[in-house]
């Protein structure tokens with residue numbers, strides 16, 4: 223079947239595109255559009271309409287073609303054909319006109335859009351810039367600042383706003399084809415001009431220089447380490463005071479620089495990884511899902527409250543259970559405060575807040591859960607308490623209800639064993655703050671039923687989370703990998719580094735925060751308390767926790783007590799280095815018989831990142847993660863890993879597994895096999911000269 227068709231309807235040449243699922247601009251589509259526009263030049267049509275079948279207008283260039291040899295006609299070739307048409311071309315937009323799709327529409331002479339449509343240039347999210355005139359036509363039509371906002375954020379805007387900005391000419395409701403034909407007919411009848419954005423001139427002015435400077439600084443902060451936003455600003459700057467072709471030349475050069483660079487490769491990898499992560503190998507696509515219309519949550523603490531908000535936000539009623547009314551009131555108070563913050567940021571109206579709050583009810587009796595479809599337990603991290611909760615749930619919940627735990631580390635099978643229905647039990651591991659963080663680790667127990675897994679993955683999408691399936695082991699994917707990372711941070715500290723050196727290295731490399739600053743944020747007492755329940759063997763080498771223990775025993779619990787690895791200003795929460803901490807570090811090093819030495823930034827980076835990679839390889843070997851890209855999704859969406867480095871496993875592929883493996887062998891020699899025994903899979907791939915991605919595609 224052809225992806226493009228052409229026919230004359232009511233005197234208008236209608237080019238229909240049909241390239242499911244999102245009408246991406248594949249070679250066949252580009253070729254079809256060129257041929258149809260050329261054909262229309264010679265026939266009796268009075269004007270041309272480009273319209274799409276299916277759920278959306280063109281959603282962009284075909285990302286799967288990136289990195290492959292280009293095939294003519296290229297996207298710029300196709301846009302030239304449209305723009306130079308002697309007959310008016312109208313782009314008729316529904317769904318989302320994105321990236322190269324919106325650039326196609328901008329090249330048409332007029333744009334008509336359904337009221338429900340959105341338009342945008344999301345290339346920055348792929349580490350790219352709009353490479354088909356978007357950086358030149360958008361500022362010409364909408365002005366410099368709106369163009370900078372739109373292109374550097376990558377966020378789509380509604381049709382009505384696009385109309386106000388001059389990016390869309392006409393917004394309609396109802397049947398788009400009819401509306402577009404009527405619009406094209408009226409333009410042709412009025413002998414409307416062939417409006418070409420390229421003909422608009424942007425005159426230079428003094429204030430522009432300041433504006434660009436402001437955006438450069440803003441992007442350096444908001445998109446720290448990323449190349450694309452800076453290149454975008456340079457392109458928009460090139461739209462000023464010179465003709466379109468000169469601007470297009472700059473755009474092409476800077477686009478190609480990004481396209482062939484590692485940041486965009488990593489971000490394109492993350493685009494597909496996110497979508498792949500939602501898929502469960504071996505699960506029938508038509509697995510019937512259990513309906514989730516009512517949800518129960520046990521524990522209205524830090525996590526329970528945030529989890530409840532996710533469901534209320536999409537209109538699903540929630541019942542919160544607490545041990546007493548005081549706990550319930552405290553939890554509801556925090557939820558209200560969080561919603562109030564969202565309102566104050568202009569991201570929600572008072573009415574929406576009231577609606578959400580109406581959907582969250584509370585009780586101190588488990589009987590209130592008799593008719594819920596899903597329960598998520600978020601009580602203290604103690605397996606005995608969790609087992610007790612699950613045996614109560616088993617007694618009150620209706621047959622078929624999914625019983626989930628938000629545990630960070632505990633054995634899902636042990637928890638399921640406290641019920642008479644282990645097939646209905648699963649882990650749903652949200653991340654803090656649960657109303658903000660996108661990741662959801664869905665942890666399958668050995669008895670979890672297929673439809674419970676499938677329903678959990680689908681539910682994640684409903685509440686706008688990014689799900690990844692994990693197997694059942696201590697810490698699952700994310701927290702299991704965090705242990706060796708944290709261990710190496712502690713060992714670097716005791717062997718010679720300072721907290722600020724370690725955090726500076728990791729933050730400078732792209733992490734949202736360094737590991738010790740994260741410790742202070744989460745509270746050092748959490749790890750301390752968890753260690754109290756472990757045997758000496760489980761705790762591991764005291765060198766990897768003695769500093770943390772000493773700080774907690776001094777009352778330095780992190781931000782909440784005003785000091786931890788750093789000192790915090792009580793008013794501003796600003797972080798300051800603290801010589802007291804270095805005294806503790808030196809005392810502990812002495813007690814452990816360590817002669818501290820200078821540690822290079824490179825060693826810190828390698829030890830921390832390679833510790834992740836080695837554990838990740840073990841997780842793959844054991845089948846705890848379905849695929850390497852799932853680990854990348856966990857880290858980028860749950861742990862502040864920079865998306866422009868593509869997650870730990872993609873990063874390892876980028877460095878080369880041979881190099882990583884050799885360095886890990888050196889670490890094993892220097893620091894011992896206990897911490898650095900290389901994963902078998904890593905050794906195998908390094909020997910075969912392969913990448914994790916190649917292994918996944920085996």
Ligand code: 3HC
Nearest residue numbers: 244246281282283284285286320321322344352353354497
């Ligand atoms: N190229 C190739 N495949 C694409 C694609 C694209 N541009 N956009 C989406 N797909 C694929 C997805 O991988 C997915 O495949 P799968 O079913 O095999 O997993 C399928 O289409 C459906 O996508 P979603 O699951 O994301 O569907 P949604 O309905 O949730 O979202 C969407 C639809 C909003 C269009 C979303 O897919 C999206 O944001 N796509 C990317 C848009 C984009 O970034 N466009 C710019 C591309 S770069 C460009 O145009 C460069 C130019 O300036 C030169």
Ligand code: NAI
Nearest residue numbers: 521522523524525543544545549600601602603629630654
């Ligand atoms: P929290 O201490 O803030 O809240 C726990 C709440 O559960 C308290 O309000 C308590 O009163 C209530 N509770 C205890 N026993 C109960 C029972 N039998 N019935 C009803 N309510 C009961 O704890 P937090 O941080 O919310 O953690 C909850 C769970 O989520 C733990 O398993 C934790 O490991 C996990 N988790 C925590 C994250 C975090 O960053 N805080 C991140 C991801 C998971």
